[in-house]
Amino acid sequence: MTSESTIKAYYERAGLLELIDAGLKEAGVDPLRPGPDDLSPFDEFHIGGKRATADFINRLGFHAGMTVLDIGSGLGGPARYVAHEMGANVIGIDLSPEYCAVATELSRRMGMGSRTQFRVGNAEALDFADASFNGAYTIHTGMNILDKTVLYKGVHDILKPGAIFGIYDVMAGPAGTPPAFPLPWAGGSETSHLVTPPDTEMLLTFCGFEILAKANQSAQALAAFDAAAKMGDRPGLARVMGPEFAQSLQNLAVSVKNGALAPWIFVARRV
Incomplete structure (x- = not known):
């Protein structure tokens, strides 16, 4: 099984829309x-x-009239937020045909089918014309991408000069120790490709971006984990995606707490 097919198989779940409906x-x-x-x-x-x-998203300055690319769009929540709150048009790409189909249907149900589009696509092979987007972002996608230079150079090319590229990813933490698997994005290390924040900054600069802002989100993540624990077992992704997903969330929380992982935000401008 190739890395791409392994990643798709890890995320996909039969009857996903029906599980969400339930x-x-x-x-x-x-x-x-x-x-x-x-x-x-x-x-x-x-x-x-x-x-x-x-x-x-509020850090990225998107607004009405923009066309924005969501790389690794999943079930479309962030894309719908950008479309609804910022007034932008969003094209999302994801490896999973199932996720794209479910995201499309959820947008249709919310009356946002004309503002969001979801297509099967590979973040390492962006199939768009040069300088065709006013902005781009990726949320928890880079962890599955081995060669981030390919990703960042591809994003640079499809953005208009001066456009913003936002990254919210989990990165290697300060402890320098490996995390426990499974994690929400990978069952094992063969499809989990983490870099440090300094490496991210270096790669973005090398690929033609200017870093405007960066922020460690570990404190916010720990607060979110605590809030989720207090809410208990409510309908949501952990219930829909099955028992291994719940275990992966626990591993993620432990890894952020012990410093093996750290979520970061980067805001960069295409030079």
């Missing part, structure tokens, strides 16, 4: 008429959920 019904929500807050337990596939999405 979770929404359990939460007392009409699956055909969900609101953004109703979907956030299911479509925000990263540390901190919708609150982290808002904090990250």
Whole structure:
């Protein structure tokens, strides 16, 4: 099995839309008429959920009239946030056909089908014209990408000069020790490719970006883990994705607490 197919197989789950619908019904929500807050337990596939999405996206300066690329768009939660709150049009790409199909259907149900598009695509082979986007971002995607130079150079090429590229990824932490697997993005080290924040800054600069801001989000992550623990077992991704996903979330929390991992935000400008 190739790395790409291994990654797809790790994320995908048969009958995903039906599982989300069942979770929404359990939460007392009409699956055909969900609101953004109703979907956030299911479509925000990263540390901190919708609150982290808002904090990250609000740093990027997107606005109405822009066309923005979401790299690794998953189930479409962040893309819908950008479209709804910023007024931008968003194209999302993801390796998983299932995720793209579910994201498209969820956007349709929310009346946002014309503002968001989801396509099967590879972050290491961006198939768009040069200088065709006003902005781009990636949320918890880089951990699966071995050659981040290819990713960052590809993003540089498809962005217009001066456009913003935002990164919210989990990176190698200060402890210098390996994390325990499984993790939400990988069952083992063969598909988990972590770099340090200084390496990220170096690679972005090498690929033609100017670093505007960077921030360690470990404290915010720990607060989010504590809040989730207090909420208990509610319908959401952990329930939908199965028991191994719950274990992967526990491993992630432990790894951030012990310094093996650290989530970071980078805001860079295409020179």
